Amino acid sequence: MKSLQVTGKKRRLRNRIELLDIIIFIILLAITLAIILPFLNVLAISFSTQKDFMDSRFMLIPKKVTFANYKAILQDGRLWVGYRTTLIFLMIGVPLNLFLTTSMAYGLSQPGFPLRKFFIYFIIFTMMFNGGIIPLYLLMKQINLINTIWSVILGAGLNSFYLIIMRNYFMSLPSSLVESARLDGANEWQILFRIIIPISMPIIATITLFYSVDRWNEWYFAMIFIRKNELVSLQLALRSIVMEGQASQHFNYTDVNAIEFSDGMKMGAVLCTMLPIMCVFPFLQKHFVKGILLGAIKA
């Protein structure tokens, strides 16, 4: 992010703070608070008793910290089921994503690859035209993957956009490296794993991060393909907790001994669901930002 700020510094010849600066600062502060306060609110409610919450008007700091909500929500069990399912998505899904993406990106980045142009169009076409959810659902049904984690993991096996970003990066690498390795008798898989991947760590890190966030946030495929309470994904577990009373028709948990969740429990569940992303984001922000910039160069 540094480069974005350098220009700002260099070109400011006049450096005193004007009225305009104050106005801009106030507007931006308001927008920033509009994002921060809801999170603080969620945090405060999750640590408060239902009575304290109902009595307060503007809950940003809990009156008295209680862990009862977390205890209750973790006892309910469905968050654990959600964690388990989502961790499986991550642990099997992301390596599969990376394997498919790097191998295909590497192949298509090599100038001599047969039918290279055809395969690029083969990929791009699926970005512009797809079958939608119904044929995919029927396919999953026909190959007996419905109600297994494989329907979600395989269905989201590859992201064309990330694939193209990766391929563009590989194409920018000096070709002499690959050529000399070939002369030494290395086969293509050895070249990919021993040479290309080690020198492409920045892009691999970024793409890994994106795939991980995608798998963590997985809910749509999981909702369509898995209708089994023992395999509910984390996002859907949260959905069933928060929206239970609100919109009951979407979810299969609903009428199973309808537990009334307090606001504190609901917000505790929200926090449990976003905690990992919240923890890694500030440290890995530059990788996230790089991802969009790589994509934007294309656009």
Next chain:
Amino acid sequence: MILPGVVWYIIFAYIPIYGLTLAFKAYRANLGIFRSPWVGLENYVYVFRDPAFLESIWRTLFINFGRLLFQFPYPIILALLLNELRINRFKKAMQTVLTFPHFLSWVIVASIMINVLGSQGLVNSLIKIFGGEAVNFLGSTKLFVPLLYITENWKSGGWTMIIYLAAISGIDTEQYESAEIDGATRLQIMRHITLPGIKNTIVVLFILAVGNIMVQGFDQVFNLSNPATAKVAEILDMYIYRITFKTAADFSFSTAVSLFRSVINFVLLLSADRITKWLGSEGLFS
């Protein structure tokens, strides 16, 4: 080398595309996608007779054209403001805060919104402090669409802003220096140098947004809507979801709708791509 990837594409992308032929078949569960009998255009006769289908199309167009008007400019304004902010320490912190919500799923964001906009929520507390009446934000059919624009920008406005900030950082600094020597005010500089400097980026993102007009917003609408707003929330993708997975499923009928959606979307994206190329940009794909 590319075999695993190609196999994946064939099975999970091209077979479903072939599966769209179901639009011209009568689906029988025991015969599957491949062997169900052909029926020609029969499904479409029913599709175009369904008023809910036609309504959902108009609703999709209405909501998503509104996005171009009310949602699209926000990240540009945000980038211009943040670029003008001179206090670097705040700049960085604000950037972090603004980009973060994009990485949460709509399930999480909707959960937060249900809390913040609820009767006991922050927004209604504020309204009450200023002596107003509590508003039922999430149950109101009138407020639903504006709420879509606001929550989308709450979640992803900051993220899109990054693209514009990058474009701004690519503007030649000499232009700024000479403008300052000429005594231009900061607003003039913003208007005559920064904004023209990111014009290309704006155009490309705008065209891309137009290209996505038929398919945008399912995750958001699905999670923010509830029985009270179901009527105004049924965009095309919601309609497809409802007729496929919630009522007695007629997969041929749903596929017919789905194919219609894919074709329109394809035409829109292709035109978007051609237009960006025609404008001298690199194009959206390849």
